Amino acid sequence: MTQVEITDEAYKRIASAADQRGVSASTIITGLADQLPGPDRPNDRPVPAFVAAGASERGIVNRMNDLLADGFSRT
Numbered sequence: 001m002t003q004v005e006i007t008d009e010a011y012k013r014i015a016s017a018a019d020q021r022g023v024s025a026s027t028i029i030t031g032l033a034d035q036l037p038g039p040d041r042p043n044d045r046p047v048p049a050f051v052a053a054g055a056s057e058r059g060i061v062n063r064m065n066d067l068l069a070d071g072f073s074r075t
Contacts (some may be wrong), residue, residue: 011025014028
């Protein structure tokens, strides 16, 4: 086991997240650390949440030209 020093505020956020999920603070920290690239995965980067946001067939993006043609962009 390894110990790290963090601010009291950071620990409070971690402890709160752990309480909400019913897990230990160590589980929260391990989950966060698992998202980081490491020496065995140097090119592995987290994917930003907005990637492929316009790929939905139900969203507005696929209908943008029609909406603009109907005057959606008029002020």
